[in-house]
Amino acid sequence: MDSPAAGNTLGTLGAVCWSIQLVPQIIVNYRRHHATGLQPSMMILWAWAGVPLGVYNIVSGFNVALKVQPQILALLSLVTWGQCYYYQRNWGIIKTLSVALPIGTLMAGAELGLIFALRDREKGHWSMTLMAVLSAVLLALGVLSHYVDIWKHRTVRGISFLFVGIDALGDVFSLASILFEVRLDILGMVIYGTELILWLGVFAAGGWYNLLPKLRKRWKLARGAKETRQGLELGQGDEESAARTAASGIALHAGPSSTSVFRTASRSTQS
Numbered sequence: 001m002d003s004p005a006a007g008n009t010l011g012t013l014g015a016v017c018w019s020i021q022l023v024p025q026i027i028v029n030y031r032r033h034h035a036t037g038l039q040p041s042m043m044i045l046w047a048w049a050g051v052p053l054g055v056y057n058i059v060s061g062f063n064v065a066l067k068v069q070p071q072i073l074a075l076l077s078l079v080t081w082g083q084c085y086y087y088q089r090n091w092g093i094i095k096t097l098s099v100a101l102p103i104g105t106l107m108a109g110a111e112l113g114l115i116f117a118l119r120d121r122e123k124g125h126w127s128m129t130l131m132a133v134l135s136a137v138l139l140a141l142g143v144l145s146h147y148v149d150i151w152k153h154r155t156v157r158g159i160s161f162l163f164v165g166i167d168a169l170g171d172v173f174s175l176a177s178i179l180f181e182v183r184l185d186i187l188g189m190v191i192y193g194t195e196l197i198l199w200l201g202v203f204a205a206g207g208w209y210n211l212l213p214k215l216r217k218r219w220k221l222a223r224g225a226k227e228t229r230q231g232l233e234l235g236q237g238d239e240e241s242a243a244r245t246a247a248s249g250i251a252l253h254a255g256p257s258s259t260s261v262f263r264t265a266s267r268s269t270q271s
Contacts, residue, residue: 007180010173011065017170018069022076025163026083035084037158039149042142043081044103049138050074051107053191055114056131059121060185066177069170070135078104132187136194143198147205156206164199164206171196 029035054070082100085091091099114131121128150156171192178188 007177008063008065009177010180011063011069011177013065014170014173014177015065015069015072017166017173019072019076021163021167021170022080023163024166025160026076026080028160029080029083029087033087035080035087035158037149037153038080038084039142039145039158040081040084040088041145043077043084045138045142045145046077047074047081047103048107049135049142050077051111051114051135052131052138053135054111055118056128056135056188056191058115059118059128059131060188062181062188063177066174069174074107075104078107129187132191136187136191139191139195140198143195143202146202147198150202150205150209155209156202159202161203161206164202168196168199168203171199 025038029038050070050073053073054067057066057070078100082096085099086093086096118125118127118131146156146159149158174192175189175196178185178192
């Protein structure tokens with residue numbers, strides 16, 4: 001489907017999603033002052049994935065949104081990686097910046113150098129294929145590192161599901177954007193499709209390990225409250241029945257007995 005306008009619009013939506021995807025995670029880490037469960041290996045792999053992905057998108061001549069998208073991914077991933085070490089390894093702000101800034105500079109230089117080296121290459125060239133495969137592998141390894149944590153702890157911890165949802169939505173928009181390019185780019189689809197599938201797996205794990213136990217607990221609490229309420233209602237009914245019975249007994253036996261009513265004169269005299 002050759003529709004540059006639609007491709008650019010969808011690519012822009014994908015870029016917007018990827019621009020804000022890690023913002024909820026960064027805010028969550030800042031508010032709780034820890035990053036327990038969030039894998040720093042995932043964040044640094046994602047940061048480096050932005051390099052070959054940026055090279056591939058720029059040299060391939062994708063729309064502007066898809067060219068900018070990897071740069072934002074690399075920047076936010078590096079910031080989140082810095083948070084992991086700042087909160088979990090007790091690094092000071094100076095040490096964190098002194099490590100993160102050189103890494104960011106190195107990534108920017110590597111991407112710029114590769115863009116100039118491969119700017120005349122076509123999509124089918126082996127070097128371009130390598131860029132696409134490398135970015136897909138790094139993105140996949142980043143998410144898979146979180147799968148290891150899920151398997152070990154039997155829960156999805158440390159990661160914001162809002163971040164996961166926005167990222168997955170960005171993958172969907174980016175995939176749709178590629179479909180509207182002049183030529184269908186299979187490798188580009190593999191890059192975004194692989195990550196989308198892995199995020200769906202994280203959602204499934206979150207539903208199984210996080211959401212389902214909560215729903216079961218709420219159901220048990222609701223059921224227990226209902227049974228308690230029914231028990232109280234039954235007990236109140238028994239008390240009311242006993243009170244009515246007692247009231248009836250008092251009414252029947254309040255007066256003199258039947259033997260005193262039918263006393264004869266002679267019995268009265270004898271007594």
